[in-house]
Amino acid sequence: MNEIATINATGVEVQSADTMPHSIEAEQQLLGAILTDNDIFDRIATLIRAEHFYDPVHKRIFEIAAARIAKNNLASPVTLKAFMADDEGLQELGGAAYLARLAASAVSTFAVRDYAQMIYDLAIRRDLIRLGRDISDQAAKVDVASEPREQIVAAEQKLYKLAEQGQAESGFQSFLRAVTEAVNVANAAYQREGGLAGISTGLIDMDKKLGGLHPSDLLILAGRPSMGKTSLATNIAFNVAKAYRKGARPDGSTGALEGGVVGFFSLEMSAEQLAGRILAEASEISSHKIRQGDMEEEEFRRFVQAAKDLEACPLYIDDTPALPISQVAARSRRLKRTHGLDLIIVDYLQLLRGTAENRVQEIAEISMGLKAIAKELNIPVIALSQLSRQVESREDKRPQLSDLRESGSIEQDADVVMFVFREEYYVEREKPGEHELDKMVDWQERMARLHAKAEVIIGKQRHGPIGTVELSFESQFTRFGNLVKPWQQGE
Numbered sequence: 001m002n003e004i005a006t007i008n009a010t011g012v013e014v015q016s017a018d019t020m021p022h023s024i025e026a027e028q029q030l031l032g033a034i035l036t037d038n039d040i041f042d043r044i045a046t047l048i049r050a051e052h053f054y055d056p057v058h059k060r061i062f063e064i065a066a067a068r069i070a071k072n073n074l075a076s077p078v079t080l081k082a083f084m085a086d087d088e089g090l091q092e093l094g095g096a097a098y099l100a101r102l103a104a105s106a107v108s109t110f111a112v113r114d115y116a117q118m119i120y121d122l123a124i125r126r127d128l129i130r131l132g133r134d135i136s137d138q139a140a141k142v143d144v145a146s147e148p149r150e151q152i153v154a155a156e157q158k159l160y161k162l163a164e165q166g167q168a169e170s171g172f173q174s175f176l177r178a179v180t181e182a183v184n185v186a187n188a189a190y191q192r193e194g195g196l197a198g199i200s201t202g203l204i205d206m207d208k209k210l211g212g213l214h215p216s217d218l219l220i221l222a223g224r225p226s227m228g229k230t231s232l233a234t235n236i237a238f239n240v241a242k243a244y245r246k247g248a249r250p251d252g253s254t255g256a257l258e259g260g261v262v263g264f265f266s267l268e269m270s271a272e273q274l275a276g277r278i279l280a281e282a283s284e285i286s287s288h289k290i291r292q293g294d295m296e297e298e299e300f301r302r303f304v305q306a307a308k309d310l311e312a313c314p315l316y317i318d319d320t321p322a323l324p325i326s327q328v329a330a331r332s333r334r335l336k337r338t339h340g341l342d343l344i345i346v347d348y349l350q351l352l353r354g355t356a357e358n359r360v361q362e363i364a365e366i367s368m369g370l371k372a373i374a375k376e377l378n379i380p381v382i383a384l385s386q387l388s389r390q391v392e393s394r395e396d397k398r399p400q401l402s403d404l405r406e407s408g409s410i411e412q413d414a415d416v417v418m419f420v421f422r423e424e425y426y427v428e429r430e431k432p433g434e435h436e437l438d439k440m441v442d443w444q445e446r447m448a449r450l451h452a453k454a455e456v457i458i459g460k461q462r463h464g465p466i467g468t469v470e471l472s473f474e475s476q477f478t479r480f481g482n483l484v485k486p487w488q489q490g491e
Helices: 025-035 041-043 058-068 078-083 087-094 096-104 112-142 149-167 175-191 205-209 228-242 271-283 289-292 296-311 325-338 359-377 409-413 425-427 437-450
Strands: 218-223 243-247 256-260 261-267 313-317 345-349 381-386 416-421 453-461 466-473 479-482
Touching: 025 041, 025 058, 025 096, 025 261, 041 058, 041 112, 058 078, 078 096, 078 256, 087 466, 096 256, 096 345, 112 149, 218 228, 218 359, 218 409, 228 313, 228 345, 228 381, 228 479, 256 261, 261 271, 261 325, 261 416, 271 289, 271 313, 296 409, 325 345, 325 359, 345 359, 359 381, 359 479, 425 437, 425 453
Parallel strands: 218 381, 218 416, 261 313, 261 345, 345 381
Antiparallel strands: 243 256, 416 453, 453 466, 466 479
16 A cells, blocks of 8 residues: 655655655745746755756756856746757646746745755655665675675765765855964964974974874875885874873864874784784884794783783774775774774775776776865875885885876875885895905995984975985884984983
């Protein structure tokens, strides 16, 4: 037995067994207002499109009106009549007289945004109902080729796309508002006595060069294998999470005053391996010893104490392999909603998946997606990246922007591009034979000079200088630190 659709107090026709949520009255009011005053179209164009209309005739009226207004032509009942003379749906509603009735019945123009929002919201509800039915139908089909896990991922991706549509464009904002926000950022740095506008990495010289990690920035951290990309990323993640202090901000909101909540997408290493690296750094015990279980009693106590201290650290690790970029966005949103989120780290970019078939286009989609996440959630995103092998063929092994692997879009989308470089790694492999005494002496001198030192080369920075930051590197603890300069020895 079919139920009859009912209209609720707001004039919205609610779903029955045969209909989907819609409001014919809201569609008529909006179209009537547009046909009466074409300037109204600009106020709702960023929110609503033709496909959001439930009635097919209303959809065609909106399409033709939008096309004419876009060309600076008049869209009125008279001008639309010529384009819809043969429209069977319009003929059933009364033909040209229906267009005239729409314009005549438009009660008020000030409420058009509300009507547009109602039409949009009902369209999204219809999409959700269709998506729910699709999920139900797919789940009901017991098919060997269609695993439940795959269905869940596909459903999440469709929901993500639906959620993305829900973000009406912010459009232009006044210069006064933009200036106020810029002053607030400068004030935050000033209040820290000339410190940072962004989140501290825990590495003094890097902070001075970057000014901290800024909200909405995409930072690329690139390097060849064994240079220490992941180690530096885990060090930064640990430093930020360890410094986390929550409280009331100057703007009245509640959030991180120092440090922050960190989301770490580890596509290469498991969560346990990553935690092992962080524990090695915190406890100052060799990661090799931790893996082997070859610890003395005092070291083991230190290890357990470090683990207890880290329990409260707001560091969240997702080690799902081959994640689609849409999933990174969806999971980041979920983490921000449930625990808060101040920094995302992705290890590493080339292991994410996009939808494009061409690899270069896929990497471009991923880098644009990461930048979009940074802007949407208003947090810094650090993405690790591989470098091409052409570095190895040069005499000077220091990386350059042109070495970024697979796509120039990484360089374009990034606000900061940094390269990790340890010359010690290459010099160590140039060790001469024992009989070449002169060469051996030179090699030992170079090794002594380069030992436990690393460079972070800032090859691009939108908001500041480029250059090189020198860091210390303790390989046994996989830890980067602040390098004491010769003139600082006595301090």
